[in-house]
Amino acid sequence: xxxxxxxxxxxxxxxxxxxxxxxxxxxxxxxxxxxxxxxxxxxxxxxxxxxxxxxxxxxxxxxxxxxxxxxxxxxxxxxxxxxxxxxxxxxxxxxxxxxxxxxxxxxxxxxxxxxxxxxxxxx
Amino acid sequence: xxxxxxxxxxxxxxxxxxxxxxxxxxxxxxxxxxxxxxxxxxxxxxxxxxxxxxxxxxxxxxxxxxxxxxxxxxxxxxxxxxxxxxxxxxxxxxxxxxxxxxxxxxxxxxx
Numbered sequence: 001x002x003x004x005x006x007x008x009x010x011x012x013x014x015x016x017x018x019x020x021x022x023x024x025x026x027x028x029x030x031x032x033x034x035x036x037x038x039x040x041x042x043x044x045x046x047x048x049x050x051x052x053x054x055x056x057x058x059x060x061x062x063x064x065x066x067x068x069x070x071x072x073x074x075x076x077x078x079x080x081x082x083x084x085x086x087x088x089x090x091x092x093x094x095x096x097x098x099x100x101x102x103x104x105x106x107x108x109x110x111x112x113x114x115x116x117x118x119x120x121x122x123x
Numbered sequence: 124x125x126x127x128x129x130x131x132x133x134x135x136x137x138x139x140x141x142x143x144x145x146x147x148x149x150x151x152x153x154x155x156x157x158x159x160x161x162x163x164x165x166x167x168x169x170x171x172x173x174x175x176x177x178x179x180x181x182x183x184x185x186x187x188x189x190x191x192x193x194x195x196x197x198x199x200x201x202x203x204x205x206x207x208x209x210x211x212x213x214x215x216x217x218x219x220x221x222x223x224x225x226x227x228x229x230x231x232x233x234x
Contacts, residue, residue: 035223037169044125044210044212044225044227044228045161045169045212045214045225045228046225047222047224047225050222050223059221059222059223060222061222062220095168095169100174105216106156106157106216107157107159107214107215107216107223108157108159108174109157109159109171109214110159110161110169110171110214111171111174111180113168113169114168115168
């Protein structure tokens with residue numbers, strides 16, 4: 001069965017960096033675009049970034065552009081999110097999600113989600 | 124301020140029909156990008172409820188239905204049940220932002 005498992009969250013000081021991972025299993029990872037979505041405590045969903053099936057195309061929310069980098073290793077079926085210059089407002093649960101399609105010029109809907117990993121930015 | 128606008132809350136009694144609106148613009152829903160809907164129970168990840176404006180994934184009851192017209196979309200839930208109490212989010216793609224956008228979410232309360 002399809003599984004997505006995030007890891008790498010934790011407590012970090014403002015200005016520091018953190019790298020999140022999302023290990024995928026149970027499907028042909030290379031066929032699908034992947035996304036990171038976050039949810040601040042008590043708030044709604046915010047799309048963060050996405051990457052096409054082959055890693056050739058990437059998009060970012062304005063709130064993280066220039067600070068976060070999304071990558072994938074298709075040989076290891078793993079998605080990453082490198083987060084630099086972290087801010088207090090980056091505190092959130094971070095989910096990885098699978099798109100039903102392979103490109104990032106639209107979305108066909110996110111059909112599988114991980115349980116999330118919590119990132120807390122605090123001094 | 125979300126790009127897609129949803130009412131913060133809706134409510135209904137068991138057996139009733141409720142609808143949740145999602146209002147966008149000419150750069151997302153109005154540009155014919157598909158709308159998708161998610162159900163999220165607090166403490167759990169979101170679950171895809173409707174994709175491609177009107178389609179239900181396998182396992183989603185037919186009490187849930189989606190529609191789209193112009194720059195807006197709607198989620199309808201008929202035969203409301205206590206287990207439907209959750210947060211609901213609409214989602215689409217925005218060509219001006221070149222990225223995915225979510226609505227602010229709607230909390231459904233079953234009275």
